Amino acid sequence: MTNEKLLELAKEKEIDVQEFNSMPLKGLAVRTDDDIHHIAINKSMCKNSIDEKETLAHEIGHCETGSLYCSTESYCIREKCEENAKRWTINTLIPFDRLLSAVKSGYTECWEIADKLDVTCQLVQQAFEYYINICGYAIE
Incomplete structure (x- = not known):
């Protein structure tokens, strides 16, 4: 799957994807109070287009599996969410x-x-x- 197809998928799923190069992470997925998912991608931290694609897929995986967490969550919760996003990424890519x-x-x-x-x-x-x-x- 290409970056373009992932962006199309995000659009179909009503996930807003924006480039945000001033954050200290490659990618971040959030759900706002109005139940809309947003993804920020820091392309400047991605090594190449493949890294960018995998980062985007991983963040979409967080949204699609409902595996979102805040930094204060326990290690177990965070790891479970990361594992769900990784599995979604594998199944998709x-x-x-x-x-x-x-x-x-x-x-x-x-x-x-x-x-x-x-x-x-x-x-x-x-x-x-x-x-x-x-x-x-x-x-x-």
Whole structure:
């Protein structure tokens, strides 16, 4: 999925996305009192367009899963919310069928799969862990 498609998805879901380069974070998702979701992306902190895409997907994941928290929440709550957003990101950017197809096509190195799927190697590693250890899928 491209950055443009993610922005279209956010618009369809009525999530307001704005560039906000003066915050000390790459991304931030909030829900206002009127129940509208807003995402701020700090492009200046993103290493490249892939990092920007993964950051945007992660923040949309917070909105779509309702996994929002404030900084005063307990560590357990914050980690649960982050895990939900990460899983949404994996399911959206690296659906299992695309990951399996890449492996069956002969891509075996993390960097090869990441390059093919236009994501980071870190997200590919997280996807393998998620699909195998959490979902119980087999990659043969």
